[in-house]
Amino acid sequence: MNTSTATATVSVLPTYEKVAAASNEVAGLLAKHLKTETQGEVLFSAADRGRYATDASIYQVTPLGVFVPQHAQEVATAMAICRDLKVPIVPRGGGTSQCGQTTGVGLVIDHSKYVRNILNLDLEAGTVEVQPGMVLDALNASLKKHRLWFPVDVSTSAQATLGGMAGNNSCGSRSIAYGNMVHNVVGAKAWLSNGELLDFSHFENSSGRAKQIGEFVKQLAVQHQAELQTHWPKVLRRVAGYNLDIFDNQNVRPYTHDGKVNLSHLLVGSEGTLAMTQSLTLRLSELPTAKVLGVVNFNSFHKAMDSAQHIVKLGNGALTAVELVDRTMIDLSLKIPAFAPTIRTAIIGEPEAILLVEFAGTDKEKLKHELKQLVALMGDMGLPNSVVEMVDDAPQKNLWEVRKAGLNIMMSLKGDGKPVSFIEDCAVPLEHLAEYTDALTQVFQKHGTKGTWYAHASVGTLHVRPILDMRRDGPKKMRAIAEEASELVRKYKGAYSGEHGDGLCRGEWIEWQFGPAIQQAFGQIKQHLDPLNLLSPNRIVNPPKMDDTSLMRFGNNYKIIPIQTALDWSAWNVHNDAATEQTSSPGTGQDPAQGLAKAVEMCNNNGTCRKFDAGTMCPSFRVTRDEVHATRGRANTLRLALSGQLQGGLESPEVKEAMDLCVGCKGCKRECPTGVDMARMKIEVQHHYNEKHGLQLKDTLISNLPRYAHIASQWPGLMNLRNQSPLLAKLAESLTGLSAERSWPEWKKDHFFNGPRVGVSAEEVLKTSKPVVLFVDTFNGYFESENAWAAHDVLSAAGYQVHIASRTKQDTPGQHLCCGRTYLASGQVSKAKEHAQALLEALLPFAQKGIAIVGLEPSCLLTLRDESLVMGLGEMADTVAAHAVLFEEFLAAENKAGKLDSLKAKLGPAQKPILVHGHCHQKAFGLMSSVTQVIQLIPQAKVDLIESSCCGMAGSFGYEASHLEVSKQMAEANLLPSIRNNKDACVVADGTSCRHQIMDGTERNAIHVALLLARHLQN
């Protein structure tokens, strides 16, 4: 084919423009055909399209619709429909691309929900064939028993799909040992846009159309041999353009072991523009059984960069990673409670940078020797005593988790200025690393910004993102910085696109990198494989400008609708200074939504909430695998609503749907790397929804429970009738929506609040030397009084004078104190505030005296440390919060201070193993270790923590008929099976609703930790 005409023929087809204008007619036909011809999910609402319009990049392009195929064959059907209607197709996995690869007009096909199975594991050949939607961590978990793994360990391993990784030619931290995706894929079956399903594997053995494609590309490689030699970067990390060099390898590491050409490599890195992957065959590696880590501390960033070239020569083949973490990232990690203890184990003093140097193999003793070589090398380089040696596995694993969270840690900066990905993965030869980083730092300074560095130092890939405000002058600065950075890359003979792909932000740099002739060859490849230009058009070939603001999430027309919020969001309503990263004072950020919009915009779409590993976030996504039910889906929905991109705003049905399965567990508050607090947002959103639509009967019934509890408890026979009569339960379900399958908590005539008075008076507790105030909540007080009495007994046995907090104002006689949680759960902020105010007034005198306020129910007590602070309750809320602690937290701290000897002497030995389930809010506040510590006060206690997410009950969530199934599935994910598998164990759960769920699912009586301790008290 004549090269001069080829690019011209790959013009943007008129269909592209047509669909870009989102013709309703085409969309309607597309949705209709998909619905009638497949069983997959057809998502065409404005909210669905909005949620899939973006990925972990700065871009946003709204697709025509989204299709979630039930199985692989439906992908082919959807492609055929698109072909007929001339609708472009955007393949998608986890949507964690950083450059906008998964944003585009047309039909997004999401493989991650169903098309995610292992098709064939060949242990003899050491290969596995997988479907493209399979997540890397899921694959590696299933390979572990065979002592194998797929070693392209991207930081997003918990959410990145193999199809997406192949699409982007992803690279892991250990690429120096294992190479990139392209070095580890050995075959692919893929559909061309004309519907042909081809087997892309060894070129020599191939036949038919696949062979013909190979011949075509080979001829291009031969034709462009001179350009390949001149323009192609000679580094490991080059992922730009198409892999034309499979026929004339330019990579420092051969693509195949035997030197033969593998046609699947043509698809790797093609970003969904050449073919739709049906399956991938991957080469597996032996799982290293031993690892050691040396953390080298540097007092100068330059020295760290300069050292990398010497460190990589160590290890005799056992060196697997050299990773950089800079001062800013160290400081940010120290501010994040989940990461601070770990990063402290790695640093000596206040280093400017650290390098994580890993050696892996089968013999730990041999690896220790390599570690000593590293120590010796650093000594020779004038850095004695600079290496923290980590030989044990646990501290290494923890530190890698912090390193993996690198980008997310950086993104936790509040305000409109954010670290932006566009030159974040340029790769330069190691000998130039130090000079390159110095020069780029100066470029940033010139443009009034700075960058935080973290890097795969072993392979010269430097992740740096200058802080830019993309709503203001960001796009302009972005171009200027990109141009200057590219000059440096050229000067040091590096690769401009070294890891995350081209997408929208680097597409236009492909020609810059390879020259016009090779760019033209890329056009010919695209034309040859996808003459219809159906697959992700205008990516790699004919890409748009990187700074086209019409393609950006915070583009020219992005505007927030003014709203009056019920909660105080001013902490997010700040400006930040790009050069210093300092933020202005709360409330000064000019957010028309009073900080709510900026809190929502903290979500950068990195997708960490799409995870299944240990931890809580996000229980609803774990069950449904739906984008809408991940924290990211919710944050995107709220962003669309707040910025007028969703009709009806916060009160719209789409927002209601997105929030419906959020259990308010606060898992995201702790585990989302940028701190998106969806539980709090849900309260705010419910408030706005109620204002427009009013309250439902069930909300009135449940929220007012603390108000009517003292009356209801006088008529337990009547109140409990509903539990005894299936007919009444059915009737109640039809009236309230509360499931007939669930029992309701049993009312009791005798309860803590009307039982014998225990504890000392307020006056006495203020005077005593060992004071404590016990806040007994509605649920423990009325329904499980034994917990409140147990807490009193244990604290008394430990020598404390216990005062039971009670109302100071007797205007509402008979009523106990309440935190307002039941009102918050249904968005009734002003009513919650009334209750919280009364509680705070009662607790304030004790808090002012520094007396601990101890609570039993995690969601109630922790309201004092969370929502109470943002309800406009002033300083008293802060004072009380500073002294509000959970029962176990109090005892764990007192034990640490050596004050529990008398209690310990009174505790008899444990008779059974103890299994603990943490309430989500306990986990969100990082309090689970205090539960296990307190249990260990019991002699011979053997404690195991269940690795569970939310129990699924979550206040009233699991009681509702519409949530029953999801609630049960949440519990069945881990919690209930773990309990069933431990028949003899005593189960401890501090949450009322968790105990209820455990009883419903296993008929086992879980108990509060206070009751456990009380039961071990000996006279």
Ligand SMILES: Cc1cc2nc3c(=O)[nH]c(=O)nc-3n(C[C@H](O)[C@H](O)[C@H](O)COP(=O)(O)OP(=O)(O)OC[C@H]3O[C@@H](n4cnc5c(N)ncnc54)[C@H](O)[C@@H]3O)c2cc1C
């Ligand atoms: C915080 C963070 C850290 C990251 N760290 C790394 C890292 O360490 N190393 C690294 O390399 N990348 C990293 N990335 C980028 C990204 O996570 C990876 O590229 C990842 O492999 C993408 O996987 P995905 O499933 O999300 O793919 P997606 O983003 O969904 O898709 C990626 C590409 O593959 C295409 N594609 C998907 N499925 C198919 C299919 N069936 N057929 C054809 N094409 C398909 C898509 O069209 C797209 O072009 C990081 C991103 C973030 C946000």
Ligand code: SF4
């Ligand atoms: S909600 Fe948090 S974890 Fe989820 S994508 Fe957004 S920033 Fe990431």
Ligand code: SF4
């Ligand atoms: S509060 Fe829980 S359920 Fe809701 S988004 Fe966050 S992690 Fe998911």
